Amino acid sequence: MKIPVCVLLGTCFFAINVGDLHWRGTEGGREIISEFRRVNHSRLRINSFNCSVDDCRPCSPGSYADVKNVTECQCCKQLNVNGSCSVKTGVFCTPCPMGHYQNEEKQEQCKPCPTGSKQPKTGQTECIPCDSGTYQNMEGQSECKPCEEGTSQPRKNQTSCLPCNPGQYQPDKGQSQCIPCDYGKFSNGSGSLNCSACEPGSYQSDKGRDRCLPCEKGNICWESGCAHCRPCSAGTEARSSGMTNCTECEKGHAKQSESSALCQPCEPGTYSNQFGLSHCMTCPTGYYCISGSDSPIECMKYEICPPGSGQPGECEQIWHRKVDNSRCLYSDTFIAVVSVAAAVALILIVFVIIRLAKVNPPQSSIDERARLLPSGNSNSSAQTEPSYTGL
Secondary structure, three states, X not given: OOOOEEEOOOEEEEOOOOOOOOOEEEEOOOEEEOOOOOOOHHHOEOOEOOOOXXXXXXXXXXXXXXXXXXXXXXXXXXXXXXXXXXXXXXXXXXXXXXXXXXXXXOOOOXXXXXXXXXXXXXXXXXXXXXXXXXXXXXXXXXOOXXXXXXXXXXXXXXXXXXXXXXXXXXXXXXXXXXXXXXOXXXXXXXXXXXXEEOOOOEEOOOOOOOOOEEOOOXXXXXXXXXXXXXXXXXXXXXXXXXXXXXXXXXXXXXXXXXXXXXXXXXXXXXXXXXXXXXXXXXXXXXXXXXXXXXXOEEOOOOEEOOOOEOOOEEOOOOOEEEEEOOEEEEOHXXXXXXXXXXXXXXXXXXXXXXXXXXXOOOHHHHHHHHHOOOXXXXXXXXXHOOOOOOO
């Protein structure tokens, strides 16, 4: 025989006649749900019968009874009404509350959603992972938390957010990505809500950087947030890095174009007597200019200085004489010596020519002399014997 099941439906069964096999319900009290069995006359009361607690039992946790005249409780089904069976009511399974779930049958209680997940509805069999840009670091929660400013979370089902790296920022909540700092800006710490502009004299030509760079020599930035530094114009310079303005070239210096970083000293033979010049001037006649001259230097009386002289020249006092500030001419002594030397050389040349003519007479003269000799007895001794004259 099956054990009667007691449920709180507010009715009770009684028997009218001894030996009745059916029990009938009345209002009030507890209800006995039983199979057919003979009524014990000793417990029968006319028109009423109060149920005894000994004759029924409540549904066990994880089961329920929602109709009359049953002898067994029904299991709480996972896919029907989820959650756990209430011991207090003993009748219906209670849906799992928000932030909880139950994916098994006949369970006394629901499971809390794990960290990194949520469940905004009741009576669910699973939890929902937190979306990117959100997190949950506690169990049994119905919603996920948005990432705070200065943080982000690109992945789902996370228990925390990540602070923005140096060079990035995030001014809003619930974001999946941090934003790289723009050109001319930087952030040097983690978890930044915004980026800072580069100070005057510095720049940043890339995105997502944690610092700015000082302007190089010859370049300046006079305002905040420079992405590039600007070169100084011709005749001006920035002598050190991190400058906010250009200065004019000093005297004795010049800069021709923006392509040159710094002013350069004037080359020998040129000078610059003003500030901020783009070209050096040629040293005039009678003056010379050394490297970096801011004014020409006058030559001495014995010096010569043609235009563009880097240093003075001198005439040799014996052989040259100074005509003006730019040239030397041969002196009178030098001209006389050269003239005498030329005359002597000419005389020597004539003498040598005459001497050579006497030593080696021409063949025609020899033939003429032979023709004039006497043609007498021509013996060999007379012909070959030389004749001598004089002492």
